[in-house]
Amino acid sequence: MPILTILPEGKTISLSSETPVMEALRDEEIYIKSSCGGVASCSDCVVKVIEGADHCNPPPFEETRLLGNVFHITKERLSCQLKCTGDLTIDISRHDKAADENKLKNKTSSFVTKRRTKDDVSKIREDRAQERAERPEGKEGGKRRPRPFRTDVPPKPRK
Ligand code: FES
Known part of the structure; x- marks a missing residue:
């Protein structure tokens, strides 16, 4: 059985x-x-493979x-796709559970605090x-309507 060093x-x-590897770690x-x-x-x-890259399955x-x-x-x-046929050494230092949970917590709480209340x-x-x-008179904006499309007058010929 291969030995995995973490x-x-x-x-x-x-x-x-x-x-x-991910399943084994879990x-x-x-x-x-x-x-x-x-x-x-x-x-x-x-994950980063430190030693034993020759024993890994092809990606x-x-x-x-x-x-x-x-x-x-x-x-x-x-790591979810990595399998090994021989001894392997991997580095998982980027996987920090506390930091990830903290990030998630901050994300959720900032979303909640940014919600608008009725007030x-x-x-x-x-x-x-x-x-x-x-606003000064005549600068209200948004009150212009498109001219109605006239069907009773024949269109002007193009030059
Ligand atoms: S868990 Fe490996 S890609 Fe998502």
């Missing part, structure tokens, strides 16, 4: 060659960020579509009404 902690786990309750649940559409689960089409064909440069793979809406309406009342 940096920066240095923890080692064994996994079968048919199990995706079984060990090691956090890996994912939005798509492992179907290769979010690219959140990227499937879905992975190449997301990350491009640059593994030889970046050494990055989607806000009535204040905005009052401001607009006051603006309209203060």
Whole structure:
């Protein structure tokens, strides 16, 4: 059974060659960020292969579509698509559960605080009404109507 070494902690786990790395990490309750649940559409689960790149499966089409064909440069793979036939060392230092949860919390709370209340809406309406009342005569705008289309007069011939 291949041995997977997880940096920066240095923890080692064994996994079968048919199990995706993300699944093995989750079984060990090691956090890996994912939005798509492992179907290769979010690219959140990227890990860096430090050692044992020769033991990795070739990236499937879905992975190449997301990350491009640059593994030889970046050494990055989607952990949901990565399987290994031999020992492998990966770096998951970019997956910080606390930071991700905090980001999500801030996102939600800022959305809630930015929602308009009824008082806000009535204040905005009052401001607009006051603006309209203060406009000089003839500058109201928006009162022009298109000329009606006349069917009783034949169109002028074009030159
Ligand atoms: S979990 Fe979304 S791409 Fe791997």
